[in-house]
Each structure stands twice: as C-alpha cells, then as structure tokens.
Amino acid sequence: MKLQHSLGGLENLGPVNVDTQVFVEPWEKRIFGIHTVMMAESTHLADALPRYPVADLPTTFRNTWTWASLRTGAEGMQPFEYFKYRYYEKWLMGISQFFIDEGYVSAEELEEKTRHYRGDPQAALPDKPNPAIAAQISAYLVKGDSGFHAFAQEPRFSKGAQVRVGDPDAVDHTRLPGYLRNKPGTVDLVYPGAFSYFVSTGPDGIGHAMPVYRVAFNAADIWGKEKSEPNTTIYADLFDAYLLAPN
Incomplete structure (x- = not known):
C-alpha cells in the first residue's frame, strides 16, 4: 500500500498537528x-x-x-x-x-x-x-x-455480519485505510442505495456503483490491546469491494 495513505497507528511518525487554523498562509x-x-x-x-x-x-x-x-x-x-x-x-x-x-x-x-x-x-x-x-x-x-444510485447489486452483507477487510494491490489511489487491511469487523449499517466513485481504481476495486457499509472494529483488533484504550470501537465506511467473508 502507499505509505502515506491513512496513517492511523503508524509508529514513530512524529507528533500529530492539532492546529485548528485551516489556512496558515x-x-x-x-x-x-x-x-x-x-x-x-x-x-x-x-x-x-x-x-x-x-x-x-x-x-x-x-x-x-x-x-x-x-x-x-x-x-x-x-x-x-x-x-x-x-x-x-x-x-x-x-x-x-x-x-x-x-x-x-x-x-x-x-x-x-x-x-x-x-x-x-x-x-x-x-x-x-x-x-x-x-x-x-x-x-x-x-x-x-x-455518487448515489439505485442499487446496482444486492448487498452481500447484512447488519451484524462478520467480515474481514481485504488487501487489494496497491494502486495510485485507494479509499481503503491502510490500518484496516486484513482486519476483522462487524457490519453496523448497510447504507441504502449504491454509491459510485469519481474514478476507477482498477485492481483496488472501486469505481462503479456498489453497496457501502459502516463497519465496526474493535480497536484492539487493529492496534493490539497494549496500544488501544479498552472498550473502544472504530467505525469506517467501506465499499463492498473492500470486504470479504471471514476465513
């Protein structure tokens, strides 16, 4: 994956800039x-x-x-x-x-x-x-x-379904956060309709209209217990192409 895409949990990157000023110059x-x-x-x-x-x-x-x-x-x-x-x-x-x-x-x-x-x-x-x-x-x-459309395909997953995030080939652009690759989660919401993306990302899998899900992740499953606050849930909106049935 591209190193600079969605850097959640990357160690030794340096302090996070919390400056709330939108335009500095x-x-x-x-x-x-x-x-x-x-x-x-x-x-x-x-x-x-x-x-x-x-x-x-x-x-x-x-x-x-x-x-x-x-x-x-x-x-x-x-x-x-x-x-x-x-x-x-x-x-x-x-x-x-x-x-x-x-x-x-x-x-x-x-x-x-x-x-x-x-x-x-x-x-x-x-x-x-x-x-x-x-x-x-x-x-x-x-x-x-x-990018909203009527359903182009029926959702493969329903609310409560256990899923695993895929690990597609790295491309020029992706909407898949790097820290979620290969992680297990639970479908929390199936958004109505289908959504397309501005461009086709080729092997990354998005472009045409498809279902989108809100998926819940246990923070410990992403970063490990020692680096996560207890009872913390991370939510991410993910295209259908990024999700797999659990192994």
Whole structure:
C-alpha cells in the first residue's frame, strides 16, 4: 500500500498537528479556490447528480477534476517528498503538475511566472470576470455532486455480519485505510442505495456503483490491546469491494 495513505497507528511518525487554523498562509486560500473552480468546471458534472451544463461553460478547461484527482497526485508522491511538504504545498504541486501534463501551461511558462511574482509579490494578478463561471461555481457549492444510485447489486452483507477487510494491490489511489487491511469487523449499517466513485481504481476495486457499509472494529483488533484504550470501537465506511467473508 502507499505509505502515506491513512496513517492511523503508524509508529514513530512524529507528533500529530492539532492546529485548528485551516489556512496558515494567505496563498493557501487561493489554492483551495483554484481546486474548487476546477471541480465546478469538471467534465464529469455533465453526468453527475445533479447534472450541470458544463459543456456550455465559456471555459478552456475540458478535463475531469475531482477530490480523487487531488488525492491521486498526493498519494503518488515519493513518500519522503510527501512528508517533507505541508498540506497545501502538496495541493499546489499536484495542481501545477496536472496543468503541465494536460498542456494548459508549460513548465517553462510556469517557471517564468514564478520568477515574476517572486520578484514582485505585489504585481497584479490576471482579472478576467466571467459571470457564467461564477454562477456555475455558486451552483456547485450549493448543490454539490453525489455518487448515489439505485442499487446496482444486492448487498452481500447484512447488519451484524462478520467480515474481514481485504488487501487489494496497491494502486495510485485507494479509499481503503491502510490500518484496516486484513482486519476483522462487524457490519453496523448497510447504507441504502449504491454509491459510485469519481474514478476507477482498477485492481483496488472501486469505481462503479456498489453497496457501502459502516463497519465496526474493535480497536484492539487493529492496534493490539497494549496500544488501544479498552472498550473502544472504530467505525469506517467501506465499499463492498473492500470486504470479504471471514476465513
């Protein structure tokens, strides 16, 4: 599995940062805004719930960009590089590389712009008001995007069923917390309907609509009695593809 995905219980990683300040630096707000605009213009919204008229938007952005895109970029980083940088620095690198890979900007152009604004931090940023894009962003922030579907398949497990979490091959992106792999649990809730994911994760097993379960785990089964508080239950929402019948 990717070392940097869901690090619960990993020893000697260092103290947990409990800072409640969302944005430490002013530029981080802009990175969050860029990501939000990209999601609001994403081509997948044409088939999302609710559907949006993205094909008619006056924009040159014609790609799919979701939370999965952002997470794939971060999880694909070399682990030592991943731990070197702060949260929004990872966002910045992932988004920048995406625009380079898709041909929206060249690495040379980005480097030139970087030199320009480092030399003159107060230089004006491009200002191109676009009422249609602004309306789309507002609609997206209000209505969101849902992966909910009617059941594509009957749930394999019911409430109270004993299950074991699988250990699928590591891929660029996963929604399976690393510390739950191969752990036993109990289905606590079967969510109504089925849920798809933004992208297919290939051998990881998710993408198309499938049942989702809330699974309860004894903390001691995950981290051992000596490292767990007694009578502690951990809950996780897991796609059907990640669960196996107990051995």
